[in-house]
Amino acid sequence: MLDSKQPNYPLFYRGLWSQTKLRLQDYYKRTLKNPQWLLMFTLGRFRIIQLAAVYLAKRPAIANLESADSMFEDINVDEAVKFLKEDGCYSGFKLPENILHEIIDFTQKNYCYGDAEPNMGFLYTQKQSIETKNKRQFVRGDYFNSSLNCLAIKNITKAQKLLAIARSYFGAEPVVSGTRLWWLFVNKTEYDLNKGAYFFHYDLDDYKCLKVFFYLTDVTLSNGSHVYVRGSHRKKKLKHLLSVFKLRSDQEIIENYGTESLVHISGEAGTGFVEDVNCFHKATPPQQSNRLMLQIQFTLNDYGTNNDFIEPVLLKNGLDS
Numbered sequence: 200m201l202d203s204k205q206p207n208y209p210l211f212y213r214g215l216w217s218q219t220k221l222r223l224q225d226y227y228k229r230t231l232k233n234p235q236w237l238l239m240f241t242l243g244r245f246r247i248i249q250l251a252a253v254y255l256a257k258r259p260a261i262a263n264l265e266s267a268d269s270m271f272e273d274i275n276v277d278e279a280v281k282f283l284k285e286d287g288c289y290s291g292f293k294l295p296e297n298i299l300h301e302i303i304d305f306t307q308k309n310y311c312y313g314d315a316e317p318n319m320g321f322l323y324t325q326k327q328s329i330e331t332k333n334k335r336q337f338v339r340g341d342y343f344n345s346s347l348n349c350l351a352i353k354n355i356t357k358a359q360k361l362l363a364i365a366r367s368y369f370g371a372e373p374v375v376s377g378t379r380l381w382w383l384f385v386n387k388t389e390y391d392l393n394k395g396a397y398f399f400h401y402d403l404d405d406y407k408c409l410k411v412f413f414y415l416t417d418v419t420l421s422n423g424s425h426v427y428v429r430g431s432h433r434k435k436k437l438k439h440l441l442s443v444f445k446l447r448s449d450q451e452i453i454e455n456y457g458t459e460s461l462v463h464i465s466g467e468a469g470t471g472f473v474e475d476v477n478c479f480h481k482a483t484p485p486q487q488s489n490r491l492m493l494q495i496q497f498t499l500n501d502y503g504t505n506n507d508f509i510e511p512v513l514l515k516n517g518l519d520s
Contacts, residue, residue: 252406290472301351311340365497377505402476405498423490
């Protein structure tokens with residue numbers, strides 16, 4: 200096998216070898232935790248199975264909840280579902296200013312963890328110090344137990360407009376199966392691009408899955424924008440549908456789906472969008488300033504494998520070790 204550390208070997212393939220090892224380990228852990236996840240992962244990519252899963256997952260809808268709160272009044276549920284069905288993504292709504300500021304304040308006062316390693320905790324203002332101490336640069340910084348520790352995030356997971364979108368799109372009652380809050384860091388040297396999800400991929404977290412994303416910092420086209428492939432949730436190439444590994448290079452995506460299908464999403468802090476993550480998508484590396492993002496995940500089932508929960512006793516301050 201080619202050495203993944205060779206400096207002259209294409210970054211995509213270095214990321215591919217890295218992803219293959221990490222994915223196999225992840226699949227093994229998820230299967231041990233919930234064998235039903237393996238059944239979903241194996242069959243859930245096929246539309247007929249998705250339809251059957253929706254039928255079996257039908258739960259009584261919770262009536263008249265859409266008016267229970269005033270968050271995201273600018274969202275038109277029918278319009279959002281229409282865009283999701285056709286394009287795979289709906290954007291254009293924003294976080295309320297007070298919620299945005301509350302989450303940003305939370306990120307300044309609580310530890311994030313370098314490259315999601317529980318023993319590498321640090322305050323955002325300590326990033327340079329911990330990198331100097333450990334003689335490494337982090338690609339990202341993840342917050343754990345975000346919906347448990349941040350009331351603003353917990354409230355977003357209950358926002359009835361978001362639940363209404365998921366309910367209508369799924370055709371069944373959704374569950375909140377995970378949240379995620381993380382930084383992507385500007386990096387001046389070459390690093391493992393897979394850690395930042397900088398290669399095109401699609402997610403199989405359930406038979407039906409929507410993820411709601413919020414930029415918590417200003418994001419430009421050259422500074423950490425999210426990219427998705429319009430319509431790829433409906434019309435995926437057979438080789439991509441059947442492959443166990445979902446990592447794809449930009450060149451392969453363009454050759455199979457066309458440059459015109461690539462949609463970049465940018466916006467100021469608070470910008471929100473909801474995506475069927477069965478679409479091919481990726482992040483782009485921030486070049487000027489670090490990007491902070493929040494993710495809320497809605498699915499039919501909760502396999503217990505997509506949340507950011509970690510026992511607090513396992514979390515360590517990386518500057519003290």
